[in-house]
Amino acid sequence: xxxxxxxxxxWAFFRTGARGFGGALPWVRRMLVEERVWLTxxxxxxxxxxxNFLPGPNVLNVTVIVGSRFHGVxxxxxxxxxxxxxxxxVVLVLAALYARFGQVxxxxxxxxxxxxxxxxxxxxxxxxxxxxxxxxxxxxxxxxVTFGAIALLRWPLIPVLLGFASVSVLAAWFxxx
Amino acid sequence: xxxLATLAISFTALSLVAVGGVTPxxxxxxxxxxxxxxxxxxxxxxxxxxxxxxxPGPNMLLVALIGFQVAGLPGALVATVAVCAPSCTLSYxxxxxxxxxxxxxxxRAVEVGLAPITIGLMLSTGIxxxxxxARGGWPPRSPARRLRSYCGRA
Numbered sequence: 001x002x003x004x005x006x007x008x009x010x011w012a013f014f015r016t017g018a019r020g021f022g023g024a025l026p027w028v029r030r031m032l033v034e035e036r037v038w039l040t041x042x043x044x045x046x047x048x049x050x051x052n053f054l055p056g057p058n059v060l061n062v063t064v065i066v067g068s069r070f071h072g073v074x075x076x077x078x079x080x081x082x083x084x085x086x087x088x089x090v091v092l093v094l095a096a097l098y099a100r101f102g103q104v105x106x107x108x109x110x111x112x113x114x115x116x117x118x119x120x121x122x123x124x125x126x127x128x129x130x131x132x133x134x135x136x137x138x139x140x141x142x143x144x145v146t147f148g149a150i151a152l153l154r155w156p157l158i159p160v161l162l163g164f165a166s167v168s169v170l171a172a173w174f175x176x177x
Numbered sequence: 178x179x180x181l182a183t184l185a186i187s188f189t190a191l192s193l194v195a196v197g198g199v200t201p202x203x204x205x206x207x208x209x210x211x212x213x214x215x216x217x218x219x220x221x222x223x224x225x226x227x228x229x230x231x232x233p234g235p236n237m238l239l240v241a242l243i244g245f246q247v248a249g250l251p252g253a254l255v256a257t258v259a260v261c262a263p264s265c266t267l268s269y270x271x272x273x274x275x276x277x278x279x280x281x282x283x284x285r286a287v288e289v290g291l292a293p294i295t296i297g298l299m300l301s302t303g304i305x306x307x308x309x310x311a312r313g314g315w316p317p318r319s320p321a322r323r324l325r326s327y328c329g330r331a
Contacts, residue, residue: 020233023302049291052298054271056264057198057235064268069276076269080261087234088241092253094228095245103224110231122303126296139293146297151304157201161294169290176286 004038006071006078012036013063013082022118024083025059026125032066039066045129053165059083138175142168180248181255183214188240188259195264197298199229199237206239216247237261 004012016031017024029048032039039047044062051061060080067079097104133139146164149155187209195202203226210216217225225246229239237260244256278284 017234020235022230023236024234025299045292045296046288049288049295050271050275051268052295053196053291054264054268055193055195056261056268057195057237059235060237060261060265061268064265065272065275068269068272073269076265080265084234084238084257084261087232087238088253088257091229091232091234091238091241092245092250094232095225095242095253098224098228098242099246104228104231107224107227107231111227114231119303123300126299126303129292129299130296133292133296142290142293143297143300146294147300150298151301157197157298161197161298165291165294168294169287172290173283173286176282176289 002036002038003070004036006074009067009070009075010078010082013067013079014085017083018086020059020083020087022114023059023122024087025062026121028059028062028083029125029129038070041129041131045133048129053161138171142171180216181251184244184247184252184256185259187214188244188256189263191240192260192263193267195237195260198235199239206243210243217243221246 012031013028016027019027025048029044033041033044047062047065048058051058051065054061060083063079063083064076067076069075071078094104130139130143142164146160149160149164150157191202191205191209194205199206207219207222211219211222222243225242226239229236229242232238238257240256240260241253244252244254246252248255275284
């Protein structure tokens with residue numbers, strides 16, 4: 001484990017943001033856990049879990065928490081600005097094109113191409129994060145129930161998350177004793 | 178009211194309720210942007226939603242696109258800050274509390290308990306990415322319906 005400087009964090013997140021098509025989260029994990037080794041896989045999963053229960057894009061929440069863990073407010077600001085700087089510029093250019101022409105050429109093709117790739121990346125990252133946890137029947141049970149409720153039954157997100165999370169946390173608590 | 182102020186207020190409020198990112202709040206964005214303020218038509222909002230998916234970075238940058246349509250570059254910047262700052266501040270505060278209770282047994286239980294739920298959610302997101310562009314294609318035929326069905330639970 002190394003502790004990055006504020007500048008290193010800015011640039012690492014900047015490069016990650018530039019790669020983050022279809023959502024930056026898989027790339028952020030790869031950068032933090034596999035490339036830079038600033039966090040262990042376990043630490044990342046813990047931070048990610050908490051981030052999902054906070055409002056806002058989960059990848060921004062992860063970025064703030066990681067940035068602040070290393071360098072407080074300056075660290076959080078550097079990481080967030082790094083992550084969104086380039087995407088924001090790209091989006092603004094696209095916005096200007098759209099405002100001028102009423103469409104952005106190539107968007108349909110990009111989306112078609114991205115769909116499968118992003119799906120694969122997100123699913124692969126989720127499985128990687130599950131990793132050794134898949135050996136725990138309790139983990140697999142809650143994972144399956146959550147997936148079934150959201151992806152298959154399309155139950156409302158917030159009640160599902162809050163309800164299942166409470167049961168799961170209680171189960172973890174009593175199991176511990 | 179000044180459109181910049183309206184953008185700031187609307188998206189600041191949105192930032193603090195957007196648990197799960199931009200997708201669950203799409204109906205609310207639609208209500209603010211199309212129904213309430215008539216900044217965009219449903220078709221335009223759907224176009225911008227597609228653009229935000231094709232660009233790198235968090236899909237929440239959809240609000241920058243909306244802001245740009247409403248008030249140009251200042252609109253885009255105001256909307257982005259309004260949607261990021263409150264949730265980031267909250268994350269920062271929670272992170273500090275979380276660090277303080279590093280060794281508390283309840284913290285470990287919360288982390289262990291939340292992991293399967295959030296990873297299950299992530300798998301679901303992966304599946305919906307696969308399904309969303311394939312089913313019906315882009316741009317969607319009925320924008321309002323598409324927005325609703327994308328979130329699937331409006």
